[in-house]
Amino acid sequence: MPNRSGLRAVVLTTTAVLLSAALAGCGGKEEHGDLTAQKLDWQDCPAPSDAEGGGSAPSPLPGGAKWECATMKAPLDWSRPKGDTIDIALIRARSSGPASKRIGSLVFNFGGPGGSGVSTLPAFGSDYTALRTRYDLVSFDPRGVGRSAPVECESDAQLDEYFQQDATPDDAAERAQLLQRTQQFNAACEKNSKKVLPHVRTTDVARDMDLMRQVLGDDKLHYFGISYGTELGGVYAHLFPGHVGRAVLDAVVDPTQNPEQSALGQARGFQLALDNFAKDCTSKTTDCPIGDTEQEVKDRIAKLLADLEKKPIPGLFPRQLTQTAATNGIAQSLYSKDFWGYLTEGLEEAYDGDGKILMLLSDSMNGRNENGEYSNLTAANIAINCSDEKPRYTADDVQRKLPEFRAASPLFGDYLAWGMVGCTDWAVPGAADHPDVSAPGSAPVLVIGNTGDPATPYEGARKMVDALGKGVGVELTYKGQGHGAYDSKNKCVQGAVNGYLLDGKVPKAGTVCS
Template identity: 75%
Template sequence: MPTRLRLRAAALTATAVLLSTALASCGDDGTKDEDLTRQELDWEACPAPSDAQGGGAPPSPLPDGGEWQCATMKAPLDWDDPKGDTIDLALIRARAGDTSRRIGSLIFNFGGPGGSGITSLPSFAEDYETLRTRYDLVSFDPRGVGRSAPVICENDQQLDAYFQQDATPDDDAERTELLDNTREFNEACEQNSKKMLPHVRTTDAARDLDLMRQVLGDGKLHYFGISYGTELGGVYAHLFPKRVGRAVFDAVVDPTQNAEQGSLGQAKGFQRALDNFAQDCVSKAEECPIGTSVQDVKNRIARLLEDLDSRPIPGVFPRELTQTAATSGIAQALYSQDFWEYLTQGLQQAYAGDGSILLLLSDSMNGREENGEYSNLAAANTAINCADDKPRYDTAFVERKLPEFRAASALFGDYLAWGMISCTDWAVPGAADHPDVSAPGSAPILVVGNTGDPATPYEGARKMVDALGEGVGVELTYQGQGHGAYDSENKCVRGAVNGYLLDGKVPRAGTVCT
């Protein structure tokens, strides 16, 4: 069941494989614990990913044959008690190619929240080879994620049932079942991860970033945040504006929205992406295999989902494709235009009674591997969102909002509206209605918005620029499709981002790339 679908690299990488806040004080005071700032990292060959990271083989060598290096950094469990218990945070790096012109470390967060940076960075290594000429490329598993004191909730068998459930109830019995399942999931999180749940807020991760900056030996934080990573970067800039070096935010979360507004924005964003997908299919020279017009494509999808509500079809044995799994599979395919062909094939199969492709796409969204094991993506996503977001919504609230969500998206409205109950009865109170990213005095931050982005709609880029404050955010627009802009390989976007990160050249505000 969706919380807020700010997934990016972790989910997209899995798809390719499957288918081949308040702190007590707020100031620019850095880290107080001198012992932790002086720790030395023991870099060594990276092990195979853990189950919580998604499993699989160790990262392949870099494009030039170099090896990835991994290390563990200690950080306070509770940043209000920095000399108390510590946790281990997992890091990965690729050393800069031109050591004579090395700028420092460029730290990546690929989003989620809940995505493993340890597995994501190697998967996208080729995209960042130009940046590696002058930076050590560094990423990490944020606290609660992967190898970094992971939040654990339900087991694999329970998660299979959880993600197959009816997440868009139509009557009292289905609503009761959804609430019961949500409560059981949340209780499992508390039972298995009680110690971590109060300490996975984005403000905690931002403090970890500043400790990481110091341990890596950088006077400023050079940062590349994608999707939820833009929210983390914005919170860091708010807490430590004088420590911001060269920073890029891509696929930008709207920092002014609460959880309800964010979910409604995503309903509009995914509907826009679906419209673009349908238009692309029917506009090609060859006949569109899933409809004769844009409306026909959408009508056939709607009928499929309606039929699946009462009659699931075979998926990946022994599991069936349910309405919920099909909806999340369609959403997953809309994250990247590269996956539109898979969505077309998946819909063709489903219309013929075979739900395997759509179910594999749904598995990717939820962090399920081919062997039936889940990463802790869903658990961490829920834990971080619920620790961050103050509102707690009940079924009566959702039912009042359903007309507005359905008007935003006939296909995704119910799905995202009911996702708002994910934090009901959560063990830890949420920190705030929305993050504070105001960062007066920060160096310029390049904010890149994609007009066709389904998960972090384009409008959020302008909101981020305004919230960062005058003279900080520099907006760049990409008129494209998919979640994010840099990985689209658009030469204009790449040139602007690389020019800023490598040479300090700030693009003209309002630059548009097509």
């Protein structure tokens, strides 16, 4: 399974929709001049494409402001800027304040990698009401994602089968089957997306963002990156330090880690989140319905997963809830404390033989809607990660590392360790062991770490600050739960972020919010 660096808003949006319902291309070669001189034709936004997750056209913001969409041309291959172009899909909501107070555009990336910014920004637009007083809110589908030359791999039916596979093999036969299925998926990506696969690296997206900055008419890029979006922001700052405006990185990816170290960090992070979930459930005044003690909660979850490996239970007809799907669903619910109630209910029902809620959670992680249609979230996630990450791990590598992963997390260790084979036999070589985010000369970058973050552990914020370089990274700590800090609605965090983005007031390094 893919080792995602945090899907944040993308999966949270899908989860909310699915649970509430259940429980209640590349352009051809063309002659063009300077792409920085192109004019964007902003129009009413269409309904999201299948690759973006489908659904309805975005509703206006409170107060009636409409979302507008446009397409920007960018080089397919940045080493050949006069060659073929691709379309980059953009969305914006204009600034609500007076023109004299407008700073420019604030560009968002919500993570993944593989998440559609065009479909995600409207879902969270009201959270950024204060920021819209001085900025146009802008997001986009990064190349390979959504409507921006999307990576295509397998059909919906094939993906259903792919996600039902045993992702934690116990013997040689199961290991061979996992590797064979991974190879099959990766071969489909090469067959169906050969032209775009070499050009979806994070460095390519960063160059797209600098083109976007110029086309939007801004001297500096003002930026809000979340989860993988923090890695993208760091890479942009490295490539274009003189073009960095006011930038915020929230739920920070550790830029110093290779894929193995990142996966091991996630194992520890999800285990911490599970521990916090168990503690929260058993500390309430009402009885915890899934265990009387923290250890009993975790023991019963472990037993459920062991039982599901032997005998899956009914999920969403005709699919059954397998051990892998249940693990995936549990992990998804730990991205936000808002979903702990769903996890409790899902576990209760699973103990009674009904796997529907855990399967809905798993589906949301994988970009599957209630109609059985997948966005290209998984395809893009794997393509971008495998293009960025140089190491290629074998089954023997994983076998040697399993004890360390199991020590980090008895529940998630195997799952995340075996995810490292996802780039084996990938068609495009990986770029580096880890991204370069050193950015001497950049404007200050506000870096926010959340002590309870499962997907991007807190320690990554300090590593990002150090890697950005002296005088660039400014660290802020949020003592909370979930993936990300600003969307927790914590007044201290939002006050610090708003003060910087709106008024240029850099928080004191080492500020702590709780």
